[in-house]
Amino acid sequence: MSALPAARAADTAAPAVRCRELTKSFTGAGATVHALRGIDLDVPRGGMTMLVGPSGCGKTTLISVIAGILTPDGGECLVLGTELSTLHGQRLLDFRGRSIGFIFQQFHLVPTLTVIENVTIPLIINGTPTPHARAAAAEIIAEVGLGDRGRELPGVLSGGEQQRVAIARALVHSPALVVCDEPTSALDHESGQMIMALLRRFVSLRQATIIIVTHDDRILPFADRIARMDDGRIVGIDTEATAGGQR
Numbered sequence: 001m002s003a004l005p006a007a008r009a010a011d012t013a014a015p016a017v018r019c020r021e022l023t024k025s026f027t028g029a030g031a032t033v034h035a036l037r038g039i040d041l042d043v044p045r046g047g048m049t050m051l052v053g054p055s056g057c058g059k060t061t062l063i064s065v066i067a068g069i070l071t072p073d074g075g076e077c078l079v080l081g082t083e084l085s086t087l088h089g090q091r092l093l094d095f096r097g098r099s100i101g102f103i104f105q106q107f108h109l110v111p112t113l114t115v116i117e118n119v120t121i122p123l124i125i126n127g128t129p130t131p132h133a134r135a136a137a138a139e140i141i142a143e144v145g146l147g148d149r150g151r152e153l154p155g156v157l158s159g160g161e162q163q164r165v166a167i168a169r170a171l172v173h174s175p176a177l178v179v180c181d182e183p184t185s186a187l188d189h190e191s192g193q194m195i196m197a198l199l200r201r202f203v204s205l206r207q208a209t210i211i212i213v214t215h216d217d218r219i220l221p222f223a224d225r226i227a228r229m230d231d232g233r234i235v236g237i238d239t240e241a242t243a244g245g246q247r
């Protein structure tokens with residue numbers, strides 16, 4: 001089934017992410033960088049939103065705040081109905097562990113753990129008993145097309161295969177929100193397209209909300225909406241009418 005009707009219906013519901021006047025600065029070596037200068041952004045539930053803009057405009061800072069990794073200096077950031085500033089310490093870790101999946105450019109797999117052990121990590125952190133975690137991991141590893149590679153170490157896999165493992169790890173605990181920082185930048189064109197097709201399939205099947213920071217213009221046709229950033233602000237949103245293409 002296409003993700004498109006679900007994404008449209010979701011547009012009318014409470015957004016997955018709502019940012020208002022979000023600010024974040026970094027100070028170092030006597031200089032202050034204003035990375036976020038008042039972000040106003042709604043990300044509807046379901047579907048794939050891409051965040052694009054010139055290098056240094058604040059994209060990674062913004063998804064790090066949305067993912068609860070960085071604390072903003074000011075403004076509001078409501079994620080899945082929870083204002084992040086109300087969560088601290090273990091409650092924030094629990095919220096992140098339950099509700100958010102992460103995919104990075106460089107995969108960040110643990111090199112000494114097998115594929116299946118890597119994929120169990122979010123479930124183990126959330127307290128799932130190991131046998132259940134291994135069964136769920138095996139299932140999703142098969143779904144990403146690596147059913148016969150579960151006992152191998154990540155280092156023997158290609159970049160595209162490692163990113164598929166990272167996708168399995170990001171989605172194994174069925175998070176409502178998945179944030180991705182340049183998920184295709186380290187991959188060749190064909191592997192990048194395969195990764196995006198997989199992510200799109202998961203958007204449809206699991207009705208997750210995915211936010212992707214990217215410089216890779218080749219993947220923009222997979223987006224339901226594209227948020228354009230410049231100099232710490234959102235300067236435009238392209239919705240599916242202009243953004244969509246390869247669903």
Ligand SMILES: Nc1ncnc2c1ncn2[C@@H]1O[C@H](COP(=O)(O)OP(=O)(O)OP(=O)(O)O)[C@@H](O)[C@H]1O
Pocket residue numbers: 026027028033034035053054055056057058059060061062
């Ligand atoms: N931890 C930090 N300490 C100091 N400055 C930082 C830090 N993180 C980000 N910055 C600065 O904040 C600004 C925004 O950085 P950010 O990484 O969010 O931009 P970006 O749009 O993701 O860039 P790119 O596309 O190059 O990854 C940049 O000027 C960057 O140098």
